[in-house]
Amino acid sequence: MTLQTPCQPHRFSERDLMGRAASRVNDYRALQAAGLICSSGDFFPSVHYPPxxxxxxxxxxxxxxxxxxxxxxxxxxxxxxxxxxxxxxxxxxxxxxxxxxxxxxxxxxxxxxxxxxxxxxxxxxxxxxxxxxxxxxxxxxxxxxxxxxxxxxxxxxxxxxxxxxxxxxxxxxxxxxxxxxxxxxxxxxxxxxxxxxxxxxxxxxxxxxxxxxxxxxxxxxxxxxxxxxxxxxxxxxxxxxxxxxxxxxxxxxxxxxxxxxxxxxxxxxxxxxxxxxxxxxxxxxxxxxxxxxxxxxTIMMKQxxxxxxxxxxxxxxxxxxxxxxxxxxxxxxxxxxCGLLDQLGFGLTAFSSLRDRFALNTQDFDAYYDLIENGRLPLNRGIIRSEEEQARWAVVLPLKNRCVWKSHFEAVTGGRQLSETFGAKLQRLEHHGLLRDEGDKVVLTPLGAFVADEVVQQFHGQAYMPYPAEAYAPGPLHPYDHCRTSPEPALIAR
The missing domain is CATH 3.80.30.20 (tm_1862 like domain)
Known part of the structure; x- marks a missing residue:
């Protein structure tokens, strides 16, 4: 799993392009066998946490x-x-x-x-x-x-x-x-x-x-x-x-x-x-x-x-x-x-993401009109996150989209340290070439970025996993094996 995307423009022949794309399919299959990606090959986009x-x-x-x-x-x-x-x-x-x-x-x-x-x-x-x-x-x-x-x-x-x-x-x-x-x-x-x-x-x-x-x-x-x-x-x-x-x-x-x-x-x-x-x-x-x-x-098209x-x-x-x-x-x-800043959404199915909470508007036109006519906001689903779910949210969206700044993680989780909360999980993903700890921040590698949706689902709580446990191969990256946020001392000490 070592395929790298060049930092500077580089001209590939069509044969080279096809070879690189085929190599990425091999990477994908290896990650399926390791339990990162569901066995069917279906995917669930990590647009919000919880979904x-x-x-x-x-x-x-x-x-x-x-x-x-x-x-x-x-x-x-x-x-x-x-x-x-x-x-x-x-x-x-x-x-x-x-x-x-x-x-x-x-x-x-x-x-x-x-x-x-x-x-x-x-x-x-x-x-x-x-x-x-x-x-x-x-x-x-x-x-x-x-x-x-x-x-x-x-x-x-x-x-x-x-x-x-x-x-x-x-x-x-x-x-x-x-x-x-x-x-x-x-x-x-x-x-x-x-x-x-x-x-x-x-x-x-x-x-x-x-x-x-x-x-x-x-x-x-x-x-x-x-x-x-x-x-x-x-x-x-x-x-x-x-x-x-x-x-x-x-x-x-x-x-x-x-x-x-x-x-x-x-x-x-x-x-x-x-x-x-x-x-x-x-x-x-x-x-x-x-x-x-x-x-x-489909995997080749992406690469x-x-x-x-x-x-x-x-x-x-x-x-x-x-x-x-x-x-x-x-x-x-x-x-x-990435910034996890407060956002307001208006209209059918719109959402508001406010620091430690998230709400969705109704998806039904008649309900939308009726609620507003009666002086009510058209909210119908949402969550006020617990401390644990707040920590997961503070990793999932920034890591998927750019990076997790450790100081920012601490600021939005009330003082939690990233390495203490998710240290073993971060080490495991780094060991498999999916992310890199750069001291002040954690970023995805080119391979990790290619399967970013699945990588960040490693930080989901069990209640919010996109697929059941049996949908994944029993490998070292099986997401249900590592759903807790507390440290795993044996791995951290290694």
Missing amino acids: ITMYSPVQEEEFFASYTLPADGLFDIYAHIPFCRSRCLFCHYPVQLGERSPEKDRYLAALEKEMDLYMRRLGVDRLKARSVLVGGGTPTYLTIEQLGCFLDSFSKRVDLSGCTQFNYDVDPVTLIGPEGIERLKLMRAYGVDRLTIGVQSLNPVVLKQMNRHHGVAETLEAIDNSRKLGFQINIEFIFGYPGETLENWMEVINLAVSLDVQEIQLYRLKVEAYGDYQGPIKNIQHQHPERMPTLEE LAIDLLNQNGFHENLRRVFSRDRDHYSHYADNQC
């Missing part, structure tokens, strides 16, 4: 009873707009489809009321933003008038004077033609400066398999329009999707690196739901398994993309996000997942 599918019901009063505002009063703020032109077959979140303009008006009005309820609950006149992300759904799938109304009402409730970045997740079709340019200009006028464009593929056959309503030409036009108006651009891709082959995947990445964008983001296709809706992709896998790339091909990105000057900045310049990244993601 969002595992929270118990929560009441507003209980959730906020002991909460106090952060010392600087700043929040990273998310707003969710769950409307799309059509359903992408890989999507695992509830959305409403089609024009539905009256429904959008109703939803945007409820979103305003929810923000007002939050401000009343927190005792503030405006919310002070550190960074902002607007997502969906397709949050730009609004009329120009609706988009303007949303941005106006949002900016009245959110103080953007200290905001370092205003992000939008967008769809290519909403950014093309005269209306798309008008939409982009409107967003710029309200301070939006970074876009994540949901490209997903640059292969027309794969786009059709995904049920995307755009082609390659529309994507290129959207990127060009966004670039001309001065946005920082992140484009995202899914690998392991039906219709993808090693050859056409390499063509997609080679085209992507030729575009004038600052960031390129990779997602592995997730078949089983990890959100509030089971995407149609599960039925496709069941009915047409022959259309799915094999596990080996091929990493090498092609690296040799064209793109390097992993946040996990799965590659940029040429380290200053180009999502401040929202970095603040939430």
Whole structure:
């Protein structure tokens, strides 16, 4: 397990690229045998801890009873707009489809009321933003008038004077033609400066398999329009999707690196739901398994993309996000997942992550409207973490996305020492070449970064493991063997 990703751009022949990708499959199989990765090869993305599918019901009063505002009063703020032109077959979140303009008006009005309820609950006149992300759904799938109304009402409730970045997740079709340019200009006028464009593929056959309503030409036009108006651009891709082959995947990445964008983001296709809706992709896998790339091909696609990105000057900045310049990244993601800073979420299925607690909004449109109309925040699931779960949370998200600073771990866990809490576990993972202790921080190695989701699941409590114990081989990295947070003296002394 010694495959290394070069620090400087290096040109590989296609044969070398394929050889490196095949070697990574061997690494993957060895880690399966060691118990790190579930035997089926399925994966569970470590986006939150505990995972969002595992929270118990929560009441507003209980959730906020002991909460106090952060010392600087700043929040990273998310707003969710769950409307799309059509359903992408890989999507695992509830959305409403089609024009539905009256429904959008109703939803945007409820979103305003929810923000007002939050401000009343927190005792503030405006919310002070550190960074902002607007997502969906397709949050730009609004009329120009609706988009303007949303941005106006949002900016009245959110103080953007200290905001370092205003992000939008967008769809290519909403950014093309005269209306798309008008939409982009409107967003710029309200301070939006970074876009994540949901490209997903640059292969027309794969786009059709995904049920995307755009082609390659529309994507290129959207990127060009966004670039001309001065946005920082992140484009995202899914690998392991039906219709993808090693050859056409390499063509997609080679085209992507030729575009004038600052960031390129990779997602592995997730078949089983990890959100509030089971995407149609599960039925496709069941009915047409022959259309799915094999596990080996999917692993090779990931390594091929990493090498092609690296040799064209793109390097992993946040996990799965590659940029040429380290200053180009999502401040929202970095603040939430690495800085562990307080974040508020508004809208259907949105979440709020507040220091030692986490709450999710309802996934049901009618419940969302009813709760807000009755003066209630639309929370329905969440947790106030125990000291033990707080320690796990303080490792899982930072390690997965960048690194764990030992001093920061101590600060957010009330004085715990990382080495005393997880020393044996850290040594075990270091012994297997998955992480490295650099004195003041712990970071993943290139191999560890490749399987980052599984590495950080070693720090999960048993109640929050993504798969049952029998799903893993009985090796030295079997996650159920090491679920406690107390030290293991025999290992620490070794």
